[in-house]
Amino acid sequence: MKGEPVLRVRDARRHYVSGDSVVRALDGVSFEINPGEVVGILGPSGSGKSTLLLIAGLLEPPTAGEVFIRDRCVSSVGADLDSLRDFRRDNIGFVFQKANLIPFLSAVENVALALEIDDVPSRPARAYAEHLLESVDLAHRIDNLPTRLSGGEQQRVAVARALANDPALILADEPTAALDSVRGRQVIGLFRQIADTRQAAVAVVTHDPRVLDLFDRTIELRDGRIVAEKPLSADGNNSLQNATAAQDRSQ
Amino acid sequence: MNLGLKDVHHNLGRFIMTAAGVAFLVTASIGMIGLYRGIVADALLVIESIGADLWVVQGGRSGPFSESSAIASDMDRRVEGVAGVATVRRFVQISQQFEHEGRSHRASLTGLDYPLDNGAWVPLVAGRHLKSGHFEAIADRSIGLVLGERVRLGLDEFTIVGLTRGMVDMGGDGLLFVTVNDAASIAQRRTSEEVLLARSTAGRSGQGSLSGSSVAQDSKIAAVLVTLNPAADVASVRRAIMAWGDANVLSRAEQQSLLLDQRLWRLRVQILAFTSVLLVVMAIVISLIIYMLTMEKRHQIAMLKLIGARNRVIVAMIVEQAYLIGAGGLALGLVLANIIFPYFPRRVVIDPGDIAQLGAAMAVICGFASFLGISRALKVRAQEVLS
Numbered sequence: 001m002k003g004e005p006v007l008r009v010r011d012a013r014r015h016y017v018s019g020d021s022v023v024r025a026l027d028g029v030s031f032e033i034n035p036g037e038v039v040g041i042l043g044p045s046g047s048g049k050s051t052l053l054l055i056a057g058l059l060e061p062p063t064a065g066e067v068f069i070r071d072r073c074v075s076s077v078g079a080d081l082d083s084l085r086d087f088r089r090d091n092i093g094f095v096f097q098k099a100n101l102i103p104f105l106s107a108v109e110n111v112a113l114a115l116e117i118d119d120v121p122s123r124p125a126r127a128y129a130e131h132l133l134e135s136v137d138l139a140h141r142i143d144n145l146p147t148r149l150s151g152g153e154q155q156r157v158a159v160a161r162a163l164a165n166d167p168a169l170i171l172a173d174e175p176t177a178a179l180d181s182v183r184g185r186q187v188i189g190l191f192r193q194i195a196d197t198r199q200a201a202v203a204v205v206t207h208d209p210r211v212l213d214l215f216d217r218t219i220e221l222r223d224g225r226i227v228a229e230k231p232l233s234a235d236g237n238n239s240l241q242n243a244t245a246a247q248d249r250s251q
Numbered sequence: 252m253n254l255g256l257k258d259v260h261h262n263l264g265r266f267i268m269t270a271a272g273v274a275f276l277v278t279a280s281i282g283m284i285g286l287y288r289g290i291v292a293d294a295l296l297v298i299e300s301i302g303a304d305l306w307v308v309q310g311g312r313s314g315p316f317s318e319s320s321a322i323a324s325d326m327d328r329r330v331e332g333v334a335g336v337a338t339v340r341r342f343v344q345i346s347q348q349f350e351h352e353g354r355s356h357r358a359s360l361t362g363l364d365y366p367l368d369n370g371a372w373v374p375l376v377a378g379r380h381l382k383s384g385h386f387e388a389i390a391d392r393s394i395g396l397v398l399g400e401r402v403r404l405g406l407d408e409f410t411i412v413g414l415t416r417g418m419v420d421m422g423g424d425g426l427l428f429v430t431v432n433d434a435a436s437i438a439q440r441r442t443s444e445e446v447l448l449a450r451s452t453a454g455r456s457g458q459g460s461l462s463g464s465s466v467a468q469d470s471k472i473a474a475v476l477v478t479l480n481p482a483a484d485v486a487s488v489r490r491a492i493m494a495w496g497d498a499n500v501l502s503r504a505e506q507q508s509l510l511l512d513q514r515l516w517r518l519r520v521q522i523l524a525f526t527s528v529l530l531v532v533m534a535i536v537i538s539l540i541i542y543m544l545t546m547e548k549r550h551q552i553a554m555l556k557l558i559g560a561r562n563r564v565i566v567a568m569i570v571e572q573a574y575l576i577g578a579g580g581l582a583l584g585l586v587l588a589n590i591i592f593p594y595f596p597r598r599v600v601i602d603p604g605d606i607a608q609l610g611a612a613m614a615v616i617c618g619f620a621s622f623l624g625i626s627r628a629l630k631v632r633a634q635e636v637l638s
Contacts, residue, residue, distance in 0.1 A: 059633050088559050089558060094557055094636075096636065100550070100636055102555075113558075113560075116252050117555070122252060165559075173637065
């Protein structure tokens with residue numbers, strides 16, 4: 001991919017002391033994500049995917065190593081992450097398995113909130129939020145409360161909210177886990193579209209083999225280490241997807 | 252975007268229920284403070300309304316409100332002769348229980364020294380003041396009598412010619428105004444046996460009576476109310492009367508002080524202590540409510556932090572909700588108090604100054620509750636969104 005990397009993680013480690021033993025949740029992980037790139041982070045439970053997302057998202061400091069966003073070292077050992085809240089707001093968008101919408105705000109208010117807390121006046125914030133919701137095909141649902149939206153619609157609102165501040169990096173943790181395959185592909189397709197149109201870097205932690213063909217690249221973690229980093233094959237598949245498909249056929 | 256208001260609007264039912272809970276505590280606090288004010292107002296009612304500069308009471312006593320007092324029935328004539336005295340009136344007040352139409356009534360029988368005093372200082376809500384020296388009465392509505400009704404007091408029947416509202420003694424019994432002479436004769440009513448026993452005792456001892464009656468006549472006059480000439484020297488009037496030895500002189504301020512600082516002191520402290528307890532309970536309840544509301548919102552607060560909300564956004568949401576609950580509770584409590592307390596048997600005074608102070612106390616309580624909620628909210632970490 002072109003341009004300097006949006007996210008660069010260098011030798012990131014995260015160790016937890018549990019009683020007499022040390023849990024190595026992340027053990028020397030280094031990778032980069034470039035503008036316009038959608039990267040899938042794969043691996044079994046406990047492999048360190050979510051820890052990697054927390055460190056990359058400036059939600060936890062690494063025990064060792066550094067995190068660079070747009071070539072700026074923003075997190076390292078003992079970093080005060082609370083002071084990075086403004087930086088996080090302007091540079092990183094988050095999407096999770098659960099949409100985590102504010103239940104007492106309508107769809108458009110949930111999106112506009114992300115702008116208003118960045119000091120955008122309420123009227124333009126709402127107008128831009130409506131535009132974002134239109135772009136995720138939710139123009140007809142803007143005034144609905146989250147309880148009146150389906151799981152897929154809630155997730156699309158969460159994506160719109162993540163896009164509100166036009167972040168350079170979008171981090172998603174199992175965004176398709178609660179969705180059916182059609183909706184799941186729609187959400188990853190949305191990330192693909194965002195990466196293409198906004199040149200954002202997108203990292204998606206997922207277990208979902210149905211969407212692997214939509215990634216530019218996959219990074220596979222196991223026991224806190226990167227065990228495989230594979231680009232998308234020419235036919236639109238990668239080896240992991242092929243393996244999963246083979247497993248499905250055998251079953 | 253006002254997150255506090257949005258949340259309240261979304262959870263309106265819960266907000267109303269919460270505010271109603273706080274409102275009942277506020278109502279109870281207004282009631283306690285109002286009861287205190289009511290007792291003070293009732294106690295001072297006669298002293299302040301009757302318009303006396305000095306009260307001449309039994310020597311060595313501080314009657315008639317803080318302790319009993321009985322003075323000679325001709326004391327008013329003596330006081331009238333003191334230089335500087337403009338007018339004098341006799342004062343009688345006796346608790347009375349009587350039957351009327353099969354029901355038991357209580358009243359505080361208060362004598363008006365007719366014709367000097369026809370009760371013009373008594374505010375009427377219906378009827379008129381006294382026009383006759385006998386058998387007419389002005390009754391407070393709380394006694395349960397109506398205009399024109401005839402009621403038997405002592406050996407005579409009295410017609411209710413006027414009605415008052417809120418004229419009660421410090422015990423809460425409604426005042427029933429009659430002339431001093433009627434009040435004295437009602438108070439001096441005796442059974443036949445009492446009369447016979449008294450005559451028999453008088454015969455054996457050979458004692459006569461100044462009143463010419465064979466039955467001893469105790470004076471029922473409790474005090475003489477003195478109005479001074481504008482130029483009178485209060486100290487010299489007081490000195491002249493005190494020199495007789497059988498009378499004590501109290502100013503209006505002394506009567507008020509005796510009532511509030513002596514007779515009602517324990518009751519006042521008790522009510523104020525109970526009000527303080529209520530305020531503490533209110534503080535604890537509101538703090539717990541705000542703390543629980545904050546705990547409920549941990550996930551949303553974590554989300555707000557995750558998307559980069561500054562602390563002031565979260566603080567504003569908590570503070571707004573705390574103060575909305577406080578203001579809602581105060582307003583609802585005030586409405587409830589105004590609806591409920593007029594039906595209470597004792598006067599409950601809802602004083603704007605007290606409400607302002609209660610509002611200030613509520614503001615402090617909400618501030619403290621907000622502080623608890625905020626201190627918890629600021630400990631929430633953005634990554635709790637993932638939990």
